[in-house]
Amino acid sequence: MDVISRTFLPAVIDAGAVIPSRHLPIVERCVDADDDAVLVTRCQRPEAPLAGDYLLLLTRRRLVVIRETPVLHRLRLHLNVNLRHLSNVTWRPDLTRPALEMAATAVDGVRERFRMRFSDTESVWRFESVLREVFLGERATLA
Incomplete structure (x- = not known):
């Protein structure tokens, strides 16, 4: 069984996200067959809200972010990095919206920030966990 059907699609269903199948070839190129997807969600970059939507995929070893341009809906690989090459990884839940903002510094020194929006606060805590x-x-266990 490949990584897409084994872990990516269940993570998409768990997140309640709608991911077009045209994202799958990029995911297959970036993720090893034995690496499990643990989080898949759509997000935006707070410093560039009009830059388009992003798909964030977190596995046990990699962070993959795919950008979809706003007008032509073209897909571009924005970030594909081993988690060991990230530093100063932080996240902050925002329960008033509900959302979660994550930031990390890539190996090239660029600070990447992503904002994930959710339908309820329970989802925020699940993703934070x-x-x-x-x-x-x-x-972590939720009480």
């Missing part, structure tokens, strides 16, 4: 598990190695 996944980020904590992947980046801090903590297993």
Whole structure:
């Protein structure tokens, strides 16, 4: 079973995101067959809200971000990095909207920021728990 059907599609369903199938070839090129997708969501860049939508894919070893241009809906690989090459990874839940903002510095020194919006605060805490598990190695349980 390939990485798409084994982990990516279940993560998409878990997130409640609608991901067109044209994203799949980029995902297949970026993610190893034995690397599990743990988080898939649409997001935006707070410093460039009109730059288009982004698809954020987090696996146990990689962060992959695919940009979709606003007018022509072309797909471009924005970021494909091993998690070991990220530094100063931070995230901040915003329960008033509900949203979660994540930031990380890539190996080239560029600070990347992504804002994920959710339908409810429960989703914010679920995604925050996944980020904590992947980046801090903590297993968090929601009470």
